[in-house]
Amino acid sequence: MDLVKFKTKEEFLVEYGIKNCIERYSGMRSLAEIVDTKSITLASVKRLYGVAFIISYINEWIVSLNEFVNIQRKMSPEQIEKTSGYILDDFYYLKIPDIYFLFSEAKKGRYGEFYESLDGAKIMSWFDKYTEQRAEFCFKEGMREHEKTKDSKIF
Amino acid sequence: MGKRFTDISKWTNNKWYFNLSIESKLFWIYLLDSCDSVGVWEENIKLANITIGYTYSLDTLLKDFKKQIYIFKDNRKWWIKDFCDFQYGILKEDSLSKPIQSYISLLKKHSLWIVYEKGIDTLKEKEKDIEKERVEEKEKEQIIYPFGDKDFLEFWDLWKRYKKEQFRFVYKPIGEQAALKKIGEISRQNKDIAMKIIFQSMSNGWQGLFALKTDFDKSGMYDEFRLKNIKTMADGLS
Helix, strand or coil: CCCCCCCCHHHHHHHHCHHHHHHHHCCCCCHHHHHHCCCCEHHHHHHHHCHHHHHHHHHHHHHHHHHHCCCCECCCHHHHHHHHHHHHHHCCCCEHHHHHHHHHHHHCCCCCCCCCECCHHHHHHHHHHHHHHHHHHHHHHHHHHHHHHHHCCCC | CCCCCCCCCHHHHCHHHHCCCHHHHHHHHHHHHHCCCCCEEECCHHHHHHHHCCCCCHHHHHHHCCCCEEECCCCCEEEECCHHHHHHCCCCCCCCCHHHHHHHHHHHHCCCHHHHHHHHHHHHHHHHHHHHHHHHHHHHHHCCCCCCCHHHHHHHHHHHHHHHHHHCCCCCHHHHHHHHHHHHHHCCCCHHHHHHHHHHHHHHCCCCCCCCCHHHHCCCCCHHHHHHHHHHHHCCCC
């Protein structure tokens, strides 16, 4: 269920353009903060504005990563476009803050060395890692909530 | 009764022989049978006319056989140039074979040995050149360029001239094809980047082609792509 509704693409871009995301989420350093943030999923953006829109949006994130890193072999526009498609296919449930957090962790080198190149497979492996961590976090949070509820029952 | 080898494929595979008139074809066979063991025929058209049963014109025969025969300076003898090679293979003076030595002696007697040797070397060199040219032409035809664009082809020619001037290096077809493949790969099949790569190497005095250096690369690699993304996202905005 979408926690935030947008009427127009303009509103979306004002809210979630890359620069705005960096400004808005730069204070967040943990998964807990990211997961708790109310936002829109990639699937919802696709539903609202079409697949071309969301692919172009993800493209911009990948381009910003390529421009940030100092490597010999950057990704071509075709590779970027394909990778965006795969991200949308496999990780449609992620929200915009998740995308921000993943790419900022990658820029900080938290997913390992680039070794002079960047490609789709590398990026997809980061997404796998991130979603694993996210799932584990959500599971633990769920267990914690469950324990709280259990303890508060009165017979 | 003497016997000689004959080329049975002359009827179908030899364009020159195929195009001869029936009379000239017959004369050629007469010539091959009548010459001596090194291919020299003492010119006697009158005898040939009687033997064959046809009146030949000397001019016509000289015209038909001009490439195949060597006319002695006194015009009294004709030498069938390829006769020895066909009948015996290439004659070598150091051969221990008595028949070969006898043929060489006869050629020397006709004062043809020097002509024979010169002809063989020239022929060999000529054949080598022709073969080399043929192979090079074939390889050149087969060169595949990553971009057929006129601008790129001009840049590539410039690169080849630069290599020749600066390093006295000339690409062989295989080497050129490999270099073209490399530039296609490192430019990621982008013609503009390929031309920038060539320019980068020439301006830095490099011998080889290398991926664009990062600071060069920052100057707009994604500009077009970003513009496309922005247009897509902006589509429909008021």
